[in-house]
Amino acid sequence: MKNAQLSATFDQMADIMEILGQDRFRINSYRKVARTIGELPVDVAMLLEEGTLGKMPGIGKSSLAKIQEYLESGKIAAHEALLEKIPTSLLELLEIPGMGPKGVKAFYDKLKITNVDELKKALADGSAATLPGFGEKKAAALQKGIEFLETSAGRIRLDQAADAAHMVIGHLQRLPGIDRVEPAGSLRRRAESIGDVDILVTTGADKKKSGLTPKEIIALFTTAPFVERVLAAGETKGSAIVQTETTPVQVDVRVVPAESFGAALQYFTGSKPHNVRLREIAVKAKLKLNEYGLFRGERLVAGATEEEIYEKLGLDFIAPALREDRGEVEAAANHSLPKLLQQSDVKGDFHMHTLASDGRAEIEEMAEAAQTLGYAFICITDHSESSIIANGQTPKRLARQIEKIHKVDARLRGITVLAGAEVDILADGKLDFDDALLAHLDFAIASIHSGLGSPRAKVTSRTLKAMDNPYITCIGHPTGRLIGQREAMDIDMAAVIEHAAQTQTALEINANPYRLDLKDTHCRMAIDKGVKLAIGTDAHSAAGLGLMPFGVATAARGWATPGDVLNTLTPARLKTFLKTKRPR
Numbered sequence: 020m021k022n023a024q025l026s027a028t029f030d031q032m033a034d035i036m037e038i039l040g041q042d043r044f045r046i047n048s049y050r051k052v053a054r055t056i057g058e059l060p061v062d063v064a065m066l067l068e069e070g071t072l073g074k075m076p077g078i079g080k081s082s083l084a085k086i087q088e089y090l091e092s093g094k095i096a097a098h099e100a101l102l103e104k105i106p107t108s109l110l111e112l113l114e115i116p117g118m119g120p121k122g123v124k125a126f127y128d129k130l131k132i133t134n135v136d137e138l139k140k141a142l143a144d145g146s147a148a149t150l151p152g153f154g155e156k157k158a159a160a161l162q163k164g165i166e167f168l169e170t171s172a173g174r175i176r177l178d179q180a181a182d183a184a185h186m187v188i189g190h191l192q193r194l195p196g197i198d199r200v201e202p203a204g205s206l207r208r209r210a211e212s213i214g215d216v217d218i219l220v221t222t223g224a225d226k227k228k229s230g231l232t233p234k235e236i237i238a239l240f241t242t243a244p245f246v247e248r249v250l251a252a253g254e255t256k257g258s259a260i261v262q263t264e265t266t267p268v269q270v271d272v273r274v275v276p277a278e279s280f281g282a283a284l285q286y287f288t289g290s291k292p293h294n295v296r297l298r299e300i301a302v303k304a305k306l307k308l309n310e311y312g313l314f315r316g317e318r319l320v321a322g323a324t325e326e327e328i329y330e331k332l333g334l335d336f337i338a339p340a341l342r343e344d345r346g347e348v349e350a351a352a353n354h355s356l357p358k359l360l361q362q363s364d365v366k367g368d369f370h371m372h373t374l375a376s377d378g379r380a381e382i383e384e385m386a387e388a389a390q391t392l393g394y395a396f397i398c399i400t401d402h403s404e405s406s407i408i409a410n411g412q413t414p415k416r417l418a419r420q421i422e423k424i425h426k427v428d429a430r431l432r433g434i435t436v437l438a439g440a441e442v443d444i445l446a447d448g449k450l451d452f453d454d455a456l457l458a459h460l461d462f463a464i465a466s467i468h469s470g471l472g473s474p475r476a477k478v479t480s481r482t483l484k485a486m487d488n489p490y491i492t493c494i495g496h497p498t499g500r501l502i503g504q505r506e507a508m509d510i511d512m513a514a515v516i517e518h519a520a521q522t523q524t525a526l527e528i529n530a531n532p533y534r535l536d537l538k539d540t541h542c543r544m545a546i547d548k549g550v551k552l553a554i555g556t557d558a559h560s561a562a563g564l565g566l567m568p569f570g571v572a573t574a575a576r577g578w579a580t581p582g583d584v585l586n587t588l589t590p591a592r593l594k595t596f597l598k599t600k601r602p603r
């Protein structure tokens with residue numbers, strides 16, 4: 020599916036035209052096309068073939084021609100022509116959080132700035148301050164944006180890494196004589212961002228059965244159709260840039276012998292600090308641990324499985340999600356590791372949008388999709404009035420939506436459909452709906468969607484005040500970060516967690532891989548204070564419900580057990596829990 024790339028191309032045309040100061044009307048129409056294609060739930064090529072693409076919002080004759088051109092040739096001539104009109108490095112400036120095409124245009128027109136280094140100089144020597152309307156506050160925000168970009172540069176989201184791994188693993192598994200193919204590294208640990216994807220392959224103990232040598236396997240990886248550029252292709256290791264639907268990804272593939280597979284999996288799963296701790300334990304026991312195995316002198320003590328390596332080191336098996344040297348090695352030594360939450364423990368999803376606000380499916384569709392996932396409940400949480408771009412509901416519309424949800428709930432067997440809402444926390448900490456209306460909801464998420472850049476005291480007190488409301492079950496995406504795109508709010512998480520414990524308000528783990536908010540370390544802080552976690556996918560379509568495993572992994576990285584997470588409750592127990600905070 021080329022939807023994401025095509026949408027990005029239209030957006031980039033709009034960006035360049037904006038930098039060049041071209042016609043507003045055309046810029047807006049390209050943006051609209053980008054949004055429409057980006058949100059299509061199906062392949063754009065299929066709609067084009069069907070002849071229905073032209074009926075989608077904002078897609079006129081000329082954009083239709085450009086889309087066709089792109090699908091046939093991988094390019095759009097108008098886009099290529101625009102690219103020639105500006106230095107390419109200007110587009111890197113657009114990646115800085117807080118920098119839009121207008122800002123780029125001002126720096127380019129007035130100060131001849133074309134790249135990030137020149138921008139940094141202009142901020143440092145004060146020439147940026149000569150731009151009209153560019154004060155200290157903006158300079159500080161840009162400075163922070165540049166730092167953010169530099170620390171997140173080259174790292175990708177978990178879903179993007181998973182896509183790349185899926186392609187490569189599928190390819191390798193189809194080769195003859197392959198025994199095991201496993202992801203390792205930060206992807207296996209389900210870290211919130213990924214530098215590169217590490218994959219291990221073994222041909223199994225029976226060498227005669229496998230038709231391929233390690234070198235041949237590496238060659239079959241580096242020459243695969245999805246490989247864009249080969250970085251290295253050796254005897255047992257290959258490294259290449261793989262093109263996914265949304266981004267290029269570096270993938271390292273290593274072929275390891277079956278008798279060392281566990282040792283290699285352990286070593287390349289990391290993290291580095293975790294491995295350092297294991298090697299210390301090995302040394303104390305007069306053993307040696309490396310990617311080939313655990314050795315006493317020359318003798319292999321363990322190597323084929325990870326389990327035997329941990330066992331021979333005197334440790335309980337440590338789940339990859341915990342391998343960050345955050346106390347897991349000590350806990351494994353004294354048999355006190357938590358029994359981690361798993362996807363199979365999850366009985367429902369707390370955060371999703373429908374056609375009533377900015378979702379694309381009806382309540383029934385979401386409920387039926389949840390049933391195929393084996394869920395016992397879902398909670399419909401459309402936006403509130405102040406979220407105008409997200410088509411937030413007026414009080415009247417919410418009242419009707421609640422009735423509609425109840426009707427669907429009554430009609431469907433085997434699943435409980437709860438009436439909820441995602442209610443905006445307003446600038447003063449008040450909520451977008453009054454208590455009389457909130458009282459009709461089963462579940463209410465309170466979220467900040469505006470003023471995320473406000474000072475620490477302000478964003479913190481807004482959140483605390485929302486928790487004081489007896490009808491607010493849960494705070495949505497508590498820090499507001501977007502991974503790789505937008506920093507978290509400057510919010511006092513210790514205070515938020517303390518207040519959540521006092522008011523018996525749950526905190527969300529937003530499972531969307533752009534958010535993962537709460538993040539792992541905050542989950543752990545919350546659990547330590549007895550705060551319950553509510554995982555929500557924030558789905559805007561039936562397919563969006565499939566993001567739950569990212570939230571489960573984040574909870575597990577925060578040491579969550581099933582008892583820490585509301586998603587594991589039966590509908591009956593959940594209903595009892597939902598009453599605890601409310602006035603009798």
Ligand code: DGT
Pocket residue numbers: 203204205206210212213214215216217286287288289290291294295
């Ligand atoms: P990333 O790719 O930055 O998201 O993070 P990782 O953890 O995947 O790191 P990566 O790809 O550099 O290496 C994969 C694993 O290999 C890493 O988690 C631990 C292991 N490893 C790599 N280099 C070293 C090293 O110098 N010492 C130790 N102890 N382990 C290493």
Ligand code: CA
Pocket residue numbers: 204205206214215216217
């Ligand atoms: Ca890696």
Ligand code: CA
Pocket residue numbers: 204215216217271
């Ligand atoms: Ca690597």
Ligand code: ZN
Pocket residue numbers: 441466468495496
């Ligand atoms: Zn939200």
